[in-house]
Amino acid sequence: MHYLNDPKLFRQQCYINGEWVAASSGHTFDITNPSDGSVIGSAPLLDGFEINSAIEAAHRSLPEWKRKTAKERSLILKHWVRLIMNHQEDLATIVTLEQGKPFKDAKGEITYGASYIEWFAEEAKRIYGEIIPTNHPGNRILVSKDPIGVCAAITPWNFPFTMVTRKIAPAIAAGCTIVLKPSEKTPFSALALAELSRRAGLPKGVLNVVTGDPAKIGGILSTHPLIRKLTFTGSTAVGKHLLKNCAETIKKVSLELGGHAPFIIFDDADIDSAVKGAMISKYRNAGQTCVCANRFIVHDAVYDIFTQKLVEQVQKLSVADGFAEGAQLGPLIDRASLDKIDIQIQDAVSKHARILAGGNIHALGGTFFQPTVIGDVTADMRISHEETFGPVAPVSRFHTEQEAIQIANNTESGLAAYLYTKDISRIFRISESLEYGIVSVNTGIFSNEAAPFGGVKQSGIGREGSKYGIEEFVEIKQICIGGILPS
Ligand code: SIN
Numbered sequence: 001m002h003y004l005n006d007p008k009l010f011r012q013q014c015y016i017n018g019e020w021v022a023a024s025s026g027h028t029f030d031i032t033n034p035s036d037g038s039v040i041g042s043a044p045l046l047d048g049f050e051i052n053s054a055i056e057a058a059h060r061s062l063p064e065w066k067r068k069t070a071k072e073r074s075l076i077l078k079h080w081v082r083l084i085m086n087h088q089e090d091l092a093t094i095v096t097l098e099q100g101k102p103f104k105d106a107k108g109e110i111t112y113g114a115s116y117i118e119w120f121a122e123e124a125k126r127i128y129g130e131i132i133p134t135n136h137p138g139n140r141i142l143v144s145k146d147p148i149g150v151c152a153a154i155t156p157w158n159f160p161f162t163m164v165t166r167k168i169a170p171a172i173a174a175g176c177t178i179v180l181k182p183s184e185k186t187p188f189s190a191l192a193l194a195e196l197s198r199r200a201g202l203p204k205g206v207l208n209v210v211t212g213d214p215a216k217i218g219g220i221l222s223t224h225p226l227i228r229k230l231t232f233t234g235s236t237a238v239g240k241h242l243l244k245n246c247a248e249t250i251k252k253v254s255l256e257l258g259g260h261a262p263f264i265i266f267d268d269a270d271i272d273s274a275v276k277g278a279m280i281s282k283y284r285n286a287g288q289t290c291v292c293a294n295r296f297i298v299h300d301a302v303y304d305i306f307t308q309k310l311v312e313q314v315q316k317l318s319v320a321d322g323f324a325e326g327a328q329l330g331p332l333i334d335r336a337s338l339d340k341i342d343i344q345i346q347d348a349v350s351k352h353a354r355i356l357a358g359g360n361i362h363a364l365g366g367t368f369f370q371p372t373v374i375g376d377v378t379a380d381m382r383i384s385h386e387e388t389f390g391p392v393a394p395v396s397r398f399h400t401e402q403e404a405i406q407i408a409n410n411t412e413s414g415l416a417a418y419l420y421t422k423d424i425s426r427i428f429r430i431s432e433s434l435e436y437g438i439v440s441v442n443t444g445i446f447s448n449e450a451a452p453f454g455g456v457k458q459s460g461i462g463r464e465g466s467k468y469g470i471e472e473f474v475e476i477k478q479i480c481i482g483g484i485l486p487s
Contacts, residue, residue: 002097002323004090008195012041014211015194016050017057018204023047023212031187034100034331034367035321043187043211051179051220054208058150058177059226061205066147066175070124073173077121080200084114084193091161091192096322098186099160100330100367101285103322112447113162116465117169119449123470124173138485145474147175148252149228152221154214154242156233157333158288160186164193166453166464167231172206174473176229179208181217185333222246229473232256233290236413236458243461254462254472256290256454258387259415262408263293264398264430267301269420270442275309277444278393281418283317283371284445286329287391288337290459291416291438291447294388295377296395297407303397307356307375310393314357317371319364332367332390341369341390344383348394353377358391379407387413401426405433415455416440437463 004010012028013020021044022028028042044050065073084091092106101109132141153167164182171178182190187209194209210217218238222230222245232242233256246253263281265274281293298306320327332338338361345359358370369391377384377394384394398404408417417436421427431439437455440446447453447465454463462472 002093004093006087006090009087009090009192010041010094010188011191011195012043013191014044014046014050014054015191015198015207015209016054017061017208018198021050023050029184029212031098031185033097034333037366040097041188043184043191046210046212046217048216048220051210051212051217052224054179054210055150055220055224055226057205058179058208061203062150062177065177065203065206068175070127073175074121074124076201077117077124077169077173080197080202081114081118081121083196083200084110084117087196091189094188094192095161096330098188099157100322100333102327102330104327105285106322109159109161113159113165115449116162116165119465120169120173120470123170123467126467127174127470127474134480136482138487139480139482140484142479142481144477144479146477148473148475149176150226151176151178151229151231151473152227153178153180154218154221154230154232154234155180155182155190157183157185158285158290160189161193163233164190166469167233168207170464170470171229171231171473172202174470176473177206179210179221179227181210181214181221184211184214187211218242219245222251223248225249227251229253231462231472239460252472254454254464255460256462256464257415257458257460258413259290259292259455259459260294260385260387260411260413261291261416261418263296263418264404264408264420265296265298265302265306266404266421266423266426267299268422269302270422271302271306271309273442274306274420275313277418277420277442278310279313279444281440281444282393283314283329283391286332286369288333288389292389293393293418293444295384295407296393297398297404298395299404300397300399303395307373307395310395311357311373314371314373314393319362319368319371329371329391332369335367337389338367338369341388341392344381344386344388345372345374345392348374348377348381348383351378351381353381353394379410385411401430405430409433409435412458413455414457415459416446418444
């Protein structure tokens with residue numbers, strides 16, 4: 001175990017109603033370091049009644065929390081941000097241990113995650129209502145935005161810190177209470193965050209963190225009548241299942257699901273800038289983000305120069321344990337992720353794609369994979385239709401603008417798309433034609449707390465971050481007041 005300045009941040013219990021609790025059965029499950037498979041700790045395997053008790057705690061604490069002024073909530077959230085930044089090194093150590101990403105990137109993730117709490121601490125004060133004039137002179141319509149109530153959040157392993165803050169910060173800021181289930185692969189970042197919320201003065205029951213069997217907990221959170229809102233980031237298959245479950249009690253739902261991002265490069269693009277954008281978009285987090293470029297679609301005239309320059313950069317990447325000096329790519333999260341990539345590559349090669357860089361398990365073994373570039377990719381290959389979630393860049397050619405748009409939109413996913421061109425009219429034309437929630441033009445990275453994040457089609461429902469993110473956690477109420485004019 002790597003040394004923590006504050007070992008009390010490494011919690012191996014659940015956080016329910018302001019108390020650290022084990023499963024009453026005593027059952028736990030192990031969490032391993034993806035870099036070497038070693039066990040770094042264990043977390044409680046809670047039973048159904050214990051999940052219910054977390055929901056009830058959130059329900060009990062709701063009236064008092066939502067009565068607080070926005071400024072009171074904001075001050076607690078800001079205190080939480082200060083504590084997070086004071087413990088940045090420890091929190092980053094926990095992220096690297098359980099997720100595998102390079103320590104430098106983990107530190108970046110703590111800053112990124114904290115920025116959502118800071119942002120929503122301010123947005124809490126801007127949940128404005130309205131007065132609407134009516135066609136009846138003696139009436140006025142008041143519109144208020146009320147906290148939706150008890151929320152549930154289910155978060156993934158790829159950003160074990162930020163995917164949590166991006167969901168719980170707007171909920172708490174809006175006056176909701178919440179039950180969080182972090183990924184069973186990476187619960188310790190969320191539990192450390194809960195410990196800091198306690199120190200920041202967040203009242204008991206406002207944030208509850210539960211761990212255990214994902215199917216069981218997901219089943220309870222998506223069907224429990226006291227939960228009014230469910231927010232989930234993860235696979236499209238699980239998202240569909242949760243959405244169906246939520247129908248029974250008509251919960252408000254936000255889903256951030258799979259992506260299949262096209263990265264389109266036109267012949268007038270700045271190729272060095274496109275390569276820089278490709279590197280960050282594709283190889284960030286070892287290719288394990290929902291918005292990673294998943295298909296490079298390159299104009300025939302610049303295909304050769306782009307692939308040559310991309311390969312040069314990819315071959316310089318340092319693959320290593322997250323704590324190693326200079327590490328740029330850590331391991332994949334598990335063996336199943338590695339196998340999926342392997343199958344996609346073998347399928348592509350069997351259909352005449354060419355490996356231009358990498359293509360194999362890395363010499364470090366385990367779940368380390370070589371950063372890979374594959375050329376001559378065609379539409380009949382699995383990699384052209386499936387999300388990869390790994391460090392593999394498949395490159396194909398196009399000749400006309402219409403062809404590029406058709407290839408890019410030929411998917412049920414619609415999270416992020418990238419576009420490189422210097423032609424301003426083309427930027428508008430293509431951006432408006434792309435069926436995606438995010439279009440990133442001449443840059444490989446766009447995520448930040450001020451920007452709306454979310455997808456269309458089967459990539460999801462709702463937006464996170466930005467002024468829109470908090471709207472997901474409020475309900476609009478109309479108060480119609482009559483008798484204003486004397487009769
Ligand atoms: C994700 O993979 O869902 C998050 C990526 C990001 O925040 O940029």
